[in-house]
Amino acid sequence: MLIADSLTFEAGRRALVRDVSFSIRPGELLLILGANGAGKSTLLKMLSGEKSPTSGTVKLHDKEINRYSPSLLALKRGVMNQQNVINMAFTVSEIVMMGRYPHYKNNPLVNDSKIIQQVMELTGVNDFAERSYLTLSGGEQQRVQLARVLAQIWDVPNALLLMDEPVASLDLRYQQQTLAIAKMLTKRGFMVISILHDINLAAQYGDRLLLLKNGRKWYDGTPAEVLSSKNIYEVFEIDSDVYTNPRTLKHFFIPKDVKITS
């Protein structure tokens, strides 16, 4: 269980996140949506323990997140960051193995090698496991990073997985694949929170959507509850039509043209 209680984050005199509260249970996939600068990444950084809120608390399994030692926290939650820059020519499997670092002291155990094998197959990076990370395309690198984070929490019960735009540079197939992996993890009792930009992808996979605007929580609910033309206009300021897929009964939206007059 993760509980965010009236989180506020101020940078200078500007509040980037204002009074956001919500909670998530094991087995839930929560997707955070919002316009650029709405405070999504800042919120996620407070949830991961990277930033301390100006006021408010984050509790993971009934304990405040900043009271965990870094090494204990690393055994409870994994974070997939938006930006990952590596300058050294590590091989893919070496990078994925770094996800297991919190679990072993000097040398990886058989179990660690087994786990990185599993997550590399799952994320489709197995074919280039021995290639240098630096020679990969942006999307391939992102999948390697996902594999690394999955390796970190693969065998942790009720682990928390936080992802900041995990599908940003992925092709269609791996966008679906990534969300499907997240969904599968929730079936195993994980709590997954991810920032997404693609509303349709969010509606397709999310158990719950959290819509942020100007640092505030604007809507919080199931895709069916939250996604309407009116709500989307409020948060993103674009006109759209929202339909229901007759086969899956899930919502999807089609944006209307934006007119620019010069």
Next chain:
Amino acid sequence: MLILALLISAGLSMGLGAVQIPLKEVIVILGKKIGLFSEIPVSIQHEGVLNIVRIPRVILGLLVGAALGISGTAVQGIFRNPLAEPGLIGISAGASLMAVIIIVLEATLLVGLSNIMGYYIMAFGAFAGAGIAALIVYQISRTDGKSNVATMLLAGIAINALAGALTGLITYAADDQQLRNITFWMLGSLAGATWETVISLLPFVLIPLLLLPGMGKALNAFSLGEIQAAQLGLKVNVVKRNVVILATMAVGAAVAVSGIIGFIGLLVPHTIRLVIGVDNKHVLPASALFGALMLTISDMICRIIIAPIELPIGVITALMGTPLFLYILVKDKKKLVI
């Protein structure tokens, strides 16, 4: 294999120089020390040269080379940049500034200090200089409890320029003899090797050599990024501080006894990475060994090339290092991303 090459070159290096001693005799003389070959007669002159000059010199070369090699790897790991080396972030310049100050002041203030104390003063002074430089660079680059690598490198450049200018200024206060010392020392040399220098250097190099290889995992995690390393449970600031202290210690002391020997800290880790990969668990010990090997060979060359006169070792490391470095760069352009 590295260890074997190291042993052979150390043996050769002990034999070669102004007085030539065959490798066989070197082995016999070394063997006598641990009770072997006591029945084989050797030249007393050769034994004396080995004991007083060659052995301490080779050991000094091994220590300095290992110190520079492993510190280069560690600093590159912390800065997450294969271009970083102790020279770049002001550590060497800080050490040399303090050392020059000590050389110049020695005549006026520190007269009467015993030899061994003198070496320790030099080592401590250089360590302090290196430490102060590292500390300034480190503090400047910190914002919100995190350090910014770009700022750190730029601050290092500034500290280098400042320390260089101050060093230049101080040389005006030096007399002719000191000036010659300073010049020779700025190009690096192992010629000052005695048992005293070896002993004064030993703790400063041994501690980093023992502790740094254990930080391979932490440095690997660092290469993912500081935030990512913290998410993997690393106490990022503690690791950074420890590495900077250990690298400063090794480099400062090495500079104190042998002057500024360029290129080892940059070249050695690069070469090792291209051969055995970038996993710091292996790169750290390997670059200590390879650094020791490089420096022993360089020292040997600078002693025999125009014997009995010696070249400064910095000249040789640069002459040997640059072509090799450029060759690697051109050959493996694709593997290197900076």
